[in-house]
Amino acid sequence: MTPDLLVQVVVSGLLIGFVFALISVGLTLIFGVMDIVNFAHGEFLMLAMFAAFWLYALFAVDPVFSVLVCGPLLFVVGVLTHKLLIRHILNAPMLAQIFCTFGLSVFLKSLAQFLWGPNFRSITEPLLGGRIEVLGVFFGLPQVAAAVGAVLATGAVYLLIYRTELGRALQATSEDRQTAALMGIDTERMFTLAWGIGAACVGVAGALLSMFYYIYPEVGAVFALTSYVVVALGGFGSVTGAFIGGLIIGLVQVVAGFISPAFKMVVVYLVYMAVILWRPQGLFGRW
Numbered sequence: 001m002t003p004d005l006l007v008q009v010v011v012s013g014l015l016i017g018f019v020f021a022l023i024s025v026g027l028t029l030i031f032g033v034m035d036i037v038n039f040a041h042g043e044f045l046m047l048a049m050f051a052a053f054w055l056y057a058l059f060a061v062d063p064v065f066s067v068l069v070c071g072p073l074l075f076v077v078g079v080l081t082h083k084l085l086i087r088h089i090l091n092a093p094m095l096a097q098i099f100c101t102f103g104l105s106v107f108l109k110s111l112a113q114f115l116w117g118p119n120f121r122s123i124t125e126p127l128l129g130g131r132i133e134v135l136g137v138f139f140g141l142p143q144v145a146a147a148v149g150a151v152l153a154t155g156a157v158y159l160l161i162y163r164t165e166l167g168r169a170l171q172a173t174s175e176d177r178q179t180a181a182l183m184g185i186d187t188e189r190m191f192t193l194a195w196g197i198g199a200a201c202v203g204v205a206g207a208l209l210s211m212f213y214y215i216y217p218e219v220g221a222v223f224a225l226t227s228y229v230v231v232a233l234g235g236f237g238s239v240t241g242a243f244i245g246g247l248i249i250g251l252v253q254v255v256a257g258f259i260s261p262a263f264k265m266v267v268v269y270l271v272y273m274a275v276i277l278w279r280p281q282g283l284f285g286r287w
Contacts, residue, residue, distance in 0.1 A: 007137050009258050010251065015139075015147040017250020019205055022150040023223055024230040024242040025157055026201030032237030033174045033194035036086065039101040042224025043108035044199050048074050048206025049215045050112065053121055056210075062127040063211045067149060070207040071200045078199025082192045090191075105220075112217035119216065126211040146208035153204045157197065158239055170194060174237060225265075226253070229272040235282025244283065 027041050038044075048070045055061040055069060081104065089100050128141040161167035172180040173190040181187045205223075213219070230249050234241025249268060256267035275282060 009254055011137055011139065012143075013251035013254035014247060015143045015250070016254065017247040018147040018150040018154075019209060019246075020223070020226055020230050020250050021243040021246025022154050022201055022205045022208075024227040024234070024246050025154055025239055026198035026205075027227050028231045028234070028237055028239065028242045029157070029161075029201070030194050030198040031231070032239075033170055034086075034090070034191055036097050037101065037228075038195075038198065039098065039224075040081070040105040040108060041198075041202060041227065042220025042222075043105050043112075044074055044077060044220070045202040045206045045209075045223055046112060046215075046217060046220035047077065047108065048203040049210045049213075049219060050116065051203075052207040052210040053123060053215050056123050063123060063207045064127050064145065066210075067204050067207040070203040071153075072203070074203025074206070075196040075200040077203075078195040078197070079192055081199070082195040086195065087188070087191065109217050109220070116217070118218075121215045122213075123210055123215075128211065140212065142212035146211060149208045150205060153201065154239075154243055157201065158243075160197070161239060166193070226268065229268055231282075232272055233275050233282055235284040238282065238284040241282055241284030 023041070023045060026044075027038060030036060030038050030041075051070050051073055052063045052066045055066040056063065061069070085100060085104065089097050092100075126142055128145045131138050131140045133139075159167075161170055169180070169185045170190050170193065172183065172185055173187050177187045180190075209223075226249060230245040231242055232245075233248060234243070234245030249271070252271055253264055253268055257264035
């Protein structure tokens with residue numbers, strides 16, 4: 001592999017890695033606060049991508065701007081999910097929690113197939129299309145825009161959690177919900193907020209991905225499976241771990257895909273297995 005090609009591969013891996021990071025931040029935030037794995041996380045992403053597509057198809061709203069709609073829209077979806085489903089199973093056995101979010105995943109996927117069919121769709125002419133060349137390295141403008149948007153959104157979540165009073169309340173609820181409640185923190189509100197923010201992360205990521213990725217009912221599974229690996233690598237409940245894990249998995253996936261596309265995901269899951277065996281709590285996990 002020549003130096004120029006190596007740089008190209010690294011750049012491509014980092015660009016998609018930033019998007020993986022944003023998707024995984026939403027997943028790890030929900031787990032960190034509530035100890036629940038959201039198996040419908042990928043379907044939330046799919047809904048955001050379809051929302052961006054229909055905004056473009058019906059109202060000519062480019063994904064760069066529909067981010068401002070998809071983020072709040074998925075925040076509402078996350079809040080409603082908690083209010084209507086999750087709060088009723090908080091004290092249920094773990095299997096009940098798993099089946100609840102898995103059932104929601106199946107429902108949303110089936111609903112999308114019923115409403116929009118199984119066909120692949122795409123946004124053919126995004127505002128930021130084409131590519132640019134810098135020192136012999138090519139950058140796809142949609143991928144660059146998605147990476148920049150993902151970094152900004154991830155940074156906003158990080159600042160919210162670690163630099164605000166609301167974020168400290170979320171952290172306290174994550175550490176010990178009973179003690180947090182005794183200290184006057186409305187833990188139910190924190191749970192609702194965690195689901196809202198977690199879903200909003202994939203709302204932003206979905207709009208950004210729609211600029212260059214196909215949109216179809218099964219698309220959520222592609223990114224959700226990778227995000228589980230990212231969260232396991234970075235550590236469940238760690239925003240920093242999700243960000244760094246996203247970059248690592250992005251690089252691993254692109255390098256493996258360059259060597260042999262057939263083994264792209266095989267290498268990713270080998271990394272996952274290695275982490276589980278070597279450090280089950282992940283690189284930055286507490287458990």
